[in-house]
Amino acid sequence: MPELPEVETTLRGIQPHIENQRIKQVSVRHYALRWPVPENIHLLLKGQTVQQLERRGKYILLKTQKGTVILHLGMSGSLRILLQPALSAGKHDHIDIEFANKKLLRFTDPRRFGAFLWTEDNPDLHPLLKHLGPEPLSKHFSGAYLWQRARYRKTTIKTLIMDSKIVTGVGNIYAAEALFAAQIHPETLACRITEEHLIALVTAIKTILKAAIKKGGTTLKDFMKSDGKPGYFAFHLKVYGRAGLPCINCKTVLIDIRLGQRSTVYCPHCQRN
DNA sequence: CAAGACTCCTGTCAGC
DNA sequence: TGCTGACAGGAGTCTT
Numbered sequence: 001m002p003e004l005p006e007v008e009t010t011l012r013g014i015q016p017h018i019e020n021q022r023i024k025q026v027s028v029r030h031y032a033l034r035w036p037v038p039e040n041i042h043l044l045l046k047g048q049t050v051q052q053l054e055r056r057g058k059y060i061l062l063k064t065q066k067g068t069v070i071l072h073l074g075m076s077g078s079l080r081i082l083l084q085p086a087l088s089a090g091k092h093d094h095i096d097i098e099f100a101n102k103k104l105l106r107f108t109d110p111r112r113f114g115a116f117l118w119t120e121d122n123p124d125l126h127p128l129l130k131h132l133g134p135e136p137l138s139k140h141f142s143g144a145y146l147w148q149r150a151r152y153r154k155t156t157i158k159t160l161i162m163d164s165k166i167v168t169g170v171g172n173i174y175a176a177e178a179l180f181a182a183q184i185h186p187e188t189l190a191c192r193i194t195e196e197h198l199i200a201l202v203t204a205i206k207t208i209l210k211a212a213i214k215k216g217g218t219t220l221k222d223f224m225k226s227d228g229k230p231g232y233f234a235f236h237l238k239v240y241g242r243a244g245l246p247c248i249n250c251k252t253v254l255i256d257i258r259l260g261q262r263s264t265v266y267c268p269h270c271q272r273n
Numbered sequence: 274c275a276a277g278a279c280t281c282c283t284g285t286c287a288g289c
Numbered sequence: 290t291g292c293t294g295a296c297a298g299g300a301g302t303c304t305t
Contacts, residue, residue, distance in 0.1 A: 034281065075298050111282045113299065155276065164300070172298065260277070
């Protein structure tokens with residue numbers, strides 16, 4: 001559920017507390033995340049300083065002198081800053097990183113789709129990151145680029161924009177919202193969409209992501225802001241989660257279909273093939 | 274390579 | 290109320 005705006009909000013939330021801070025201790029209570037947490041991660045991180053935090057798509061990178069933590073929140077993960085001594089850990093509080101400045105970074109993830117990995121190489125070359133497409137908010141993600149990547153693709157446009165090799169960080173919620181904004185039917189084959197429409201789609205993706213980041217992330221129920229307070233539910237979703245309800249533009253009942261095993265809501269009147 | 278199915282996990286909710 | 294089963298979903302991996 002954390003989509004790119006939530007990840008960005010989380011990064012911005014934790015950054016001032018841990019950047020340039022020395023790691024005093026790391027405790028892992030549950031190693032079985034999506035991939036096993038390296039069993040010696042506490043030894044690798046102890047004494048290291050978090051020099052830089054970065055985001056690649058929905059991955060968060062914690063860069064230290066010796067290497068980089070590659071972290072993903074999966075669907076139910078969150079990061080919070082606590083003050084030491086911290087509240088005792090709950091059932092789903094899998095990893096604590098204690099810093100010399102008395103701050104504690106706690107990784108919580110009930111569904112354990114998240115990841116906490118380590119690399120000592122250039123993280124951009126890591127198998128999880130090296131095939132990622134451009135950042136959606138970068139200038140590399142343009143209408144011309146998407147048209148190039150869509151031209152010969154016989155998959156649906158929604159599946160295409162959710163493919164992290166094409167563009168990173170566009171999840172199910174924002175894919176549906178952007179297609180609605182650009183008035184494109186989610187089942188349209190990628191190769192059949194004009195460059196003009198793809199330009200509109202790219203613009204919609206950027207606009208919606210920026211708006212959501214500005215609001216601190218669209219917040220679904222298990223997202224917590226990094227200071228531990230529940231985030232807002234304020235971002236106005238126009239189609240996602242509104243199947244069976246009237247379209248806000250034309251009152252036609254919104255339809256829910258499945259595309260690539262994902263629930264996909266759209267307006268059959270506003271969004272045409 | 275491309276496309277689609279399958280998979281990890283647990284909280285939540287509908288139905289009985 | 291309690292149980293069961295469906296469902297949600299990011300994205301890597303497997304199959305075709």
